[in-house]
Amino acid sequence: MTDSTVEIQGRNLKLSNLEKVLYPATGFTKKDVIDYYARIAPAILPHLHGRALTRKRYPDGVEGEPFFEKNAPMHKPDWVKTVPVWSGRNRRTVHYVLCDDLATLIWLANLAALELHPSLALATDITCPTVMVFDLDPGPPANIVHCCQVAIWLREIFEHLGLKSFPKTSGSKGLQLYVPLNTPTTFEATKLFSHALAQLLEHEHRDLVVSDMKKNIRTGKVFVDWSQNDEHKTTIALYSLRARERPTVSTPVTWDEVERALKKKDAGLLVFESSNTIARFEKMGDLFEPVLELKQKLPDLKAAAVAQTPEAIEIAAEADDHPLRKPASKKSAKKPAARKKRAKV
Numbered sequence: 621m622t623d624s625t626v627e628i629q630g631r632n633l634k635l636s637n638l639e640k641v642l643y644p645a646t647g648f649t650k651k652d653v654i655d656y657y658a659r660i661a662p663a664i665l666p667h668l669h670g671r672a673l674t675r676k677r678y679p680d681g682v683e684g685e686p687f688f689e690k691n692a693p694m695h696k697p698d699w700v701k702t703v704p705v706w707s708g709r710n711r712r713t714v715h716y717v718l719c720d721d722l723a724t725l726i727w728l729a730n731l732a733a734l735e736l737h738p739s740l741a742l743a744t745d746i747t748c749p750t751v752m753v754f755d756l757d758p759g760p761p762a763n764i765v766h767c768c769q770v771a772i773w774l775r776e777i778f779e780h781l782g783l784k785s786f787p788k789t790s791g792s793k794g795l796q797l798y799v800p801l802n803t804p805t806t807f808e809a810t811k812l813f814s815h816a817l818a819q820l821l822e823h824e825h826r827d828l829v830v831s832d833m834k835k836n837i838r839t840g841k842v843f844v845d846w847s848q849n850d851e852h853k854t855t856i857a858l859y860s861l862r863a864r865e866r867p868t869v870s871t872p873v874t875w876d877e878v879e880r881a882l883k884k885k886d887a888g889l890l891v892f893e894s895s896n897t898i899a900r901f902e903k904m905g906d907l908f909e910p911v912l913e914l915k916q917k918l919p920d921l922k923a924a925a926v927a928q929t930p931e932a933i934e935i936a937a938e939a940d941d942h943p944l945r946k947p948a949s950k951k952s953a954k955k956p957a958a959r960k961k962r963a964k965v
Contacts (some may be wrong), residue, residue, distance in 0.1 A: 759838030
């Protein structure tokens, strides 16, 4: 059977081409995609709720030509919610889909919207991000294991500032860190903070970290992408499928798992496919649940305002009272080279 009509939460929805293979390497069909999103709905919906959603659709599967879709399609059902957002860059209003319920999620899956990219802000206040994100992108031959080391360094800084952070896989090559805020702030503030922090990390670990977007300098290093903290950008949703050879998923992980992957130098420990992610959720619950409500205030980083040049970063890195300065451990104070040695994973 390739077509079917189902009732979801009182909504009638026609599902089409259910046997169409969207992941040729594994035989993963559209029916499998719909089944995955239906089963992971209790986990993913709270993280999509109330957020303008950009979709990346793959009507011909992951080996076909995809396209990004921001505006809700003209043929959408009447019950699909949308939110108007003014785009200053395009000088027009974009009517984004709001994926607030199971019926909408399944409707999107039926459109082969494999990847879901929500805004970092709620639609009710599109200029106020609820989280700050760091996307750790490895340049080959570096891999997610190297991202684990950078993530741990970032966690140390956050802990020094009294902030909790939560790691997840990108579902592709790297790792992402979320710092929940849920307090009044701006994208300008989160971008300034994240950029300064990325530069400071690069200053302290030049052999492994880069903060510049130029791809030709990323070989063998981890790019700390701070630019995701922007009103006009989106980040792959937690629990979203990725359009890779296999149906991998952006999956929340524990810090113990990050440390274990680094210790064992095993990138495979942080690769999760759809079935793995469902099993993990059923066993562990939503590891990112605190991100939805944990209130944390972004520190007032006056020093970060000047930390936009290598010279300023160098001065800031030497200042003990710099708000982004990590406290040196006794071990690292005695052996300055010890921390650099850890970077060679």
